[in-house]
Amino acid sequence: MAAPVDFTLTLIISFALLSLVASFVNGGLGYGYSSLSTPLALLVLVNKVINPAYVLLEAGINTFMLALVGVKNIKATYKRALPVIAALVPGVIIGSLILNAVAPLWIRFFVYAVILPLILLQAAGIRKPLRGETAASVPLGLGVGLLYSITTISGPPIALFWNNQGLEQRQFKAAVAQVRIAESYLTCVSYYFLGLFTANSINLFKVISPPVLIGIPLGMFVVSKVAIETFRRVTMAFDAGVVGYGLSAVLPTLFGISHDVSLSLFALVLALDFGLLYRYFKGRAAVVASDGRLDPKDLGGGPPPSGGLSDRGG
Numbered sequence: 001m002a003a004p005v006d007f008t009l010t011l012i013i014s015f016a017l018l019s020l021v022a023s024f025v026n027g028g029l030g031y032g033y034s035s036l037s038t039p040l041a042l043l044v045l046v047n048k049v050i051n052p053a054y055v056l057l058e059a060g061i062n063t064f065m066l067a068l069v070g071v072k073n074i075k076a077t078y079k080r081a082l083p084v085i086a087a088l089v090p091g092v093i094i095g096s097l098i099l100n101a102v103a104p105l106w107i108r109f110f111v112y113a114v115i116l117p118l119i120l121l122q123a124a125g126i127r128k129p130l131r132g133e134t135a136a137s138v139p140l141g142l143g144v145g146l147l148y149s150i151t152t153i154s155g156p157p158i159a160l161f162w163n164n165q166g167l168e169q170r171q172f173k174a175a176v177a178q179v180r181i182a183e184s185y186l187t188c189v190s191y192y193f194l195g196l197f198t199a200n201s202i203n204l205f206k207v208i209s210p211p212v213l214i215g216i217p218l219g220m221f222v223v224s225k226v227a228i229e230t231f232r233r234v235t236m237a238f239d240a241g242v243v244g245y246g247l248s249a250v251l252p253t254l255f256g257i258s259h260d261v262s263l264s265l266f267a268l269v270l271a272l273d274f275g276l277l278y279r280y281f282k283g284r285a286a287v288v289a290s291d292g293r294l295d296p297k298d299l300g301g302g303p304p305p306s307g308g309l310s311d312r313g314g
Contacts, residue, residue, distance in 0.1 A: 020211035027219025031155030052201035066177035073174035083137035091145020112247035118156035244269030
C-alpha cells in the first residue's frame with residue numbers, strides 16, 4: 001500500500017492554482033487540462049496518485065464540454081469519431097496495466113518524451129489533411145488510449161488529427177469531446193478494476209476539482225474575446241517549456257547524463273519554442289499590415305487560412 005501523501009497547505013494551494021490555470025486553458029481550447037498540469041504535477045507526485053484523480057475529474061470536464069457543443073455538431077461528427085472511440089478500448093487496457101507495473105520514473109520520462117514533440121507540432125501550426133481518415137482513426141485510437149491511460153494526456157494528438165481534417169471550430173470541439181469523454185470513462189473503469197483509486201488520489205481530486213468551476217467558464221469567456229489561434233499558440237509555447245524542463249530534470253537520474261547537458265536540452269527546447277512563437281506573431285503582423293485588419297477567420301471557425309494562421313480551437 002502506498003504511503004499517504006501529506007497534503008500540506010502549500011501543496012493544496014499549488015495544486016489548486018495549477019488546476020485553475022489548466023481548466024482555464026481547457027475552457028478556451030476544449031482540451032488541455034492534463035497536457036498542461038500533468039507535467040508539472042509529476043515534479044511533486046507520482047502517476048499512480050495523479051492519474052486516477054485527473055481521469056475522474058476529466059470525465060466530468062469532458063461531459064460538460066460535450067454538452068456545450070450542441071446536438072447538431074455531435075450528429076455531424078459522431079460517425080467520424082466512432083472508429084477512434086472503438087480503438088480506444090485495447091489501448092486503455094494495455095496502458096492501465098503498464099501504469100500499474102512500470103516504475104514511476106520511467107513513466108515520467110515517457111510522458112515528457114512523447115508529449116514534447118506533439119506540443120511543438122501544435123506550436124508550429126502544422127496541418128496536413130489525411131486522405132484515409134477512417135484507416136488512420138484506428139491506430140490513432142489505439143495510441144491515444146495507450147497514451148491517455150498511462151499519462152492522462154491525449155489532447156495534442158487528438159487536436160492535431162481533427163485540425164488536419166479541417167473541421168469547423170464547433171465540430172472540432174464536438175469530435176474532440178466525444179473521443180475524450182470515451183477515453184476518460186473507459187480509463188476510470190480500467191483503473192477501478194486495477195484498484196488504482198486510493199485515498200491519496202481521492203484527496204487530490206478534492207483539491208483540484210473546485211477551481212475547475214471558475215477556470216472553464218473564464219477560459220470560454222477569454223477565448224470569445226481574443227483570436228483562438230493566438231490563445232492556442234501561447235498556451236502550447238508555455239506547455240512546451242514546462243515539458244522541456246521536466247524532461248531535462250529526469251534525464252540525469254535515468255541515464256546518468258550531466259546536468260549541464262540536460263539543461264542544454266532545455267535551452268534548445270526554449271529556443272525552438274520562442275522561435276515558433278515569434279514566427280507566428282510575425283506572420284500575423286504581416287497579415288494585418290497587408291489587409292489593414294485581421295481575417296474574420298481569426299475569431300474562430302472556418303477553414304484554416306494559408307500560412308498556418310488558423311484560429312480554430314485545436
